[in-house]
Amino acid sequence: MMKNENGKQSPSLLEKESTGGDIASSGFDFQAYLILCKLPHWLSFEGFSSVIWESVGDIEAKFFDPQIGEVIEAIEAKDHRITPTEFWEEINRFKKMDEGSPGTYRWFTLSCTGLSETLHPLKNGLRRLRDPYPFYSHTSGVFENSYEEYKEKVIGLGKSEEMAEFLFHKVSIEDKWGSLSEKAKGMFNNEFNQHLPGYDLRGSEQEKVFDVLHSIVRSQKNKPVFRQQLKQAMHSVIGEDAIPTDQKIYIHTEIYKLPKEPRKINFLWEPFFGEKDRKYPESAVWTEELYNNVVETKKWIEKNRSSKRIHLSGNRRLSSAMAIGSVFSSVSGFSIEAEQREGGIWATDAHPNNQTPECEFVVDFEEGVDNQLIVTIGITRDSIANEVAVYLKGQRHSISSKLHLHTESPIITAEQANLVVKKLKKEIKAAATKVDAEKVHLFYAGPSHLVLFLGHRWNGMPSVQCYEWVNTGQYVPTCTF
Structure with a gap:
């Protein structure tokens, strides 16, 4: 000090x-x-x-x-x-x-x-x-x-x-505030239009917003004024049609040290992306830093924001996607819409209907001798089971029960992803119950949006240890939750 x-x-x-x-x-x-x-x-x-x-x-x-x-x-x-x-x-x-x-x-x-x-x-x-x-x-x-x-x-x-x-x-x-005392309202209006373009305010409404915010600020000297107070005060003096319908929380996963989109909530996860050589931190670091980053963000959102709809952008590894989905879970009342690399948005609340195409899985279960469950999921990649077998050879989990799930069908819509997740969860839960599994060891090969959706609906399941692929037959343990 x-x-x-x-x-x-x-x-x-x-x-x-x-x-x-x-x-x-x-x-x-x-x-x-x-x-x-x-x-x-x-x-x-x-x-x-x-x-x-x-x-x-x-x-x-x-x-x-x-x-x-x-x-x-x-x-x-x-x-x-x-x-x-x-x-x-x-x-x-x-x-x-x-x-x-x-x-x-x-x-x-x-x-x-x-x-x-x-x-x-x-x-x-x-x-x-x-x-x-x-x-x-x-x-x-x-x-x-x-x-x-x-x-x-x-x-x-x-x-x-x-x-x-x-x-x-x-x-x-x-040093731009020379005329502030005389032109505060005009400067406020310019700043409002520039930074909050989603509001559709008429001239009289902008003046009301200025006046109500001014009143709050003046009355709260030496006391904190919270975001929710400010937003509620603004919305109380304007029409509903002037309030933006987009009330999402924008989160970005950044693989570089500096955020490219600083206005969003940024997870700066360069160490957890592994770059080309796929060198990752120890498993404990994934849990203590990456997973806990997401947990603390959820706590902050629940305290400071009225919305529970997450708009997710950026790049991330499969373990990171699973962690985000599990923290901002369906059972917690959250929904997630994820930007896709090829364009478009996939939302976790895009529920399947009778027009949603089915997706059949090959299911192969092998009972082991302990209370651990190895799960491999391959989406158009049937080699994952063999690769995991090579990785486990000689390790203590080689004697654990194994559930292999594989499909040759690509996942083409968010609705189908939700349908597939329901099937995957059903198979995993049945196998975990059969062997009284206290932990699932998850190996996944497929699109990241599907594992995000799986994490989002992981409630009621055993704890999970995630793994990242490094090379043929080589994996590293990442986060546990």
Whole structure:
């Protein structure tokens, strides 16, 4: 923990920098209007959960990140032009907050009406470096040369290399709020239309939304205002036909370190994709990190969102798909619609009807001598049973009961996938009951959307150990749930 100049632990809700707003009321209108103009942007992020003002920082917005839990963007709001001295005082304050409470703050923003001319080269240098940032590799000469030049600018201002790094990675500078006090409603409307285009508001309704949100923000000083409060207040003053019908939660599984779609809830699962050589973490890591990421996300959604419909995009391995399906399960009231590589959406609540084509499975059961059940499922891939036999040879599970399920029919619709899952579950449950299985060891070869659907309806089944294919006759255990 860091200590402030009085020897107290910092940051704290009771330190001078945090309680200053209780003593001096100037700037409150600016802060309230700034929150209003930022709300549409924050609400466009699936993980936004709440905002508070006049707490540790002037304004703090909280966001959910599956990898680390809830993190905060801290904002210092200045209704005047910032001088270099005040600028560096605020950046130093941000740095102390970050060091004093590690992992709490993901981003710091200095919002003001303007910057001293001498700070413009620094601000422009940051913009020039950050805007193309996702395009270039961090090890590329372009990025490294540009970053070194930026760093020299900061050092030339008498600051340390450490400060330059902190400023680049964790601080945003906004000097666009010069006319906020006079034009708050117009700026809010522009932000609302840009970030929440799903709403179809007439002019009078936009004004009502502004007024009701302003009232909530003003009445909740030093108290958190939650996403659900904001949404309910907005919806209370507009017609039902103006409210977006799309109330899904957008989740993306990303196989790279940085999310390409930051507004969605992102599972950053690069280690669990294995790349071309299919090198995976240990089984315990799959369960402790990947599976628990999904569990914590479910808890956050149930607490902070009114919808239980998941829109799933991105790439993932079969074990990851099974884990997502099992956590956002049918029995928990969730439904999942998954984007397909070839286009289209498959939904777990697309139920089969009398027009849905059947899918016949070859079923082969071999009883073993313990209470473990090996299950292989092959969709147009009958070699999986032999490959698993090679993998199990000489291992303790080679004596376990084995259930082989195989079909040569492709799965062509979501409705058929649900029909197939019903058959698979019936066969697996019957075999598990017969041998009193305490765990199913699942080996699967087929499209990922089917194993997602299987996980979604795994309720009432034994615990499962998933496996990923590495090479011919080679598998590795992944997550257990």
